[in-house]
Amino acid sequence: MKIAIGNDHAGTDYKLAIVGMLKSKGITVINYGTDGTDSVDYPDFAHPVAADVASGKVDLGIVVCGSGNGANMTTNKHQLVRSALCWNKEITALARQHNDANVLSLPARFIALPQALEMVDTFLNTPFEGGRHERRIEKIACS
Structure with missing residues (x-):
């Protein structure tokens, strides 16, 4: 499995812990985030993560910022x-x-680091159910 991860200055500690956890599971990680605490702009790391997911270069992506919203x-x-x-x-x-x-x-x-790690584990290990959800997923993307 290959995962792209990105973070701004608010998510550096979380990103480093998540990367460590992923690598301990044998997962390849592409890191687009900052490793520092100086202010950076979240789109600069979120766009490359999304581009890798959309292109299929990676299986999944993780982004971390202060509120998660941006x-x-x-x-x-x-x-x-x-x-x-x-x-x-x-x-x-x-x-x-x-x-x-x-x-x-x-x-x-807004979440504790142990909670974030648990959420990443859940994200990696929970499959899509398909079925009735499949038609809804097909309606999300605009053409």
């Missing part, structure tokens, strides 16, 4: 990207099961 809005500008702003593992599971989310957006300033 990165989520940015990634969802890309066709074939279904980014979900999640704040607990239950919402994360539903985003995968019902919406076939392929990008997880995390609000670093």
Whole structure:
């Protein structure tokens, strides 16, 4: 599995912990985020993550910013990207099961790091249910 990850200055600590967890599971990670705490602009990392997901270069994407909103809005500008702003593992599971989310957006300033790691694990291990949800997914992308 290959995952693209990006973060702004608010998500650096979370990104570093997530990358460590992913690599410990043998997952290849492409890091588009900052490794520092100096202010950066979230679109500069969210667009490359979304482009990799949309093109199929990676299987999934993860973006982390302060509220999760800016990165989520940015990634969802890309066709074939279904980014979900999640704040607990239950919402994360539903985003995968019902919406076939392929990008997880995390609000670093509003969730604890252990919770974020649990949400990433849920995101990776929850399959799309298909069935009645499939027709809804087909209606998301604009042509």
